[in-house]
Amino acid sequence: MSLTADDVKKIAHLARLGIDSQDIDSYAKDLSGMLDLMTQMSELDTNNVEPMAHPMDQAQRLRTDVVTEHNNREKFQSIAPQVEAGLYLVPKVIE
Amino acid sequence: MHTKTLTELAQGLRSGKFSSLELTHAFLARIKQHQYLNAYITVTEEQALQSAKAADQRLASGNAELLTGIPIAQKDIFCTLDVKTTCGSKMLDNFTAPYNATVVEKFNQAGAVMLGKLNMDEFAMGSSNETSYYGAVKNPWNINTVPGGSSGGSAAAVAARLTVCATGTDTGGSIRQPAALCGITGLKPTYGRVSRYGMIAYASSLDQGGPMTQNAADAAIMLQTMAGFDEKDSTSVDLPVPDYRAGLNNSLAGLKIGLPKEFFGDGLNNDMAATLEIAINEYKKLGAEVKEISMPNLKLAIPAYYVIAPAECSANLSRFDGVRYGYRCKNPVDLADLYTRSRGEAFGKEVKRRILMGTYALSTGYYDAYYLKAQKIRRLISEDFKKALADVDVIMGPVTPTTAFGIGEKMDDPIEMYLSDIYTIAINLAGLPAISIPAGFIRDMPVGLQIIGNYFAEDRLLNVAHQYQKVTNWHHHTPKGFE
Structure with a gap:
């Protein structure tokens, strides 16, 4: 499979x-x-295989709903x- | 003092042979003397001298830990409070971390003395340390060759004795491969064993921090401090941490070693195969039994990895947007321009390549064909390992196809660079622990032996490595000019 400059x-x-x-052509x-390397993956039948996201198949841990973060606004x-007046500045989004 | 191991230095500090302050001065002087290796990005001299003084007081008061007063250097991927943390990138050249990574915090608590921050491939993406914004690191065994990557600064600094020990991180081999190419010991722990909090993310389901040292006994001391559950890392595993030094001297009689035929096949050159054979024979003399095993899906590890890692990288690196921290382009005309140019101007070519690859693999219409497929192959590879490890205690193999290659040699061909990760990346996909130890030389360049163990069997790996190091002296070799 090959990608074009437009892709x-x-x-x-x-x-x-x-x-x-x-650099576009070299990318x-x-x-x-x-992608050529990845076409090798299609050689293998994986129809009944469960995808693996976490090596221990561990589920997301939940914590009690309490405030744990300190206010670090100034440091951040x-x-x-x-920044200005405690806000992050970006170019105007809405005219 | 610099030729001593961590274990020896800890004894020296206790017996009063030298103070932590003297030790720290000695290492800081060496770092200056060998600056041309480019192993450090930042040297924290003042902070180090202060920590050393505090460590000496703690040693005198008798409540010191093993690492108290021991010089250490952190890979520049770990956030260090009020100290520049660059991840090897122009993007974070102006970034001073507002907090400590858990790993850094733990070493501070133990009283270790941080000498500075170590060079690395940009955002840990590379196998040669050549993608760093701060320039290539030189391999102390031959300064025209690469130290490996991405923890290349860590490996070079330990090999050149510019620190006693260092941290590294390993997503596809980034601790083990540079450890092998620089002739030191490097351990990638089980995924979830060491906290990733404050460790700048590359591929979150694969990244893992670990120790880089002269030998396995030193790695055991470092890992003892690094390992453990951390609430701040949602993928941290809540299991007790064993005493990693307790079993170092256990006998290897009856140890079952598996040698995957896929590791020792056609791709491995004769010199490498011969060197590893001698190492494995040493294990037979120690009473181990060797058998051939097979892991048929191993060959698909590279394509699966180069889908999963870039996909996760493209998601993780989207946080670098030029708004809250890091690089911002000059005079952005609008928000899109701000994002696009800040990222375009501050990321290097390899990072861009992986962001593009990952973005493509995750884009509409391609997710199933690439990311999902790769995750399924990941399962099959991990099952290959599980099957093998039900039958043998450890698996051994090469770390790298060759010894260190020349600086610049592979930079024009990214695919060739990726293929050199063949022996290490499957272990990250499975999430298993593995260690690289010095096992000989080919034309004066170091060779590593890889030992892979079962989940959370770091203690076993350290024992297997330590027993070998008791009967061999490869790990005592120091590059010329750094003795």
């Missing part, structure tokens, strides 16, 4: 990932190579690119 652009858009236009080539905001 790569589409995937990059889904991932909100900027890629240099001169297409690398991803196609990876001190490492943010842009």
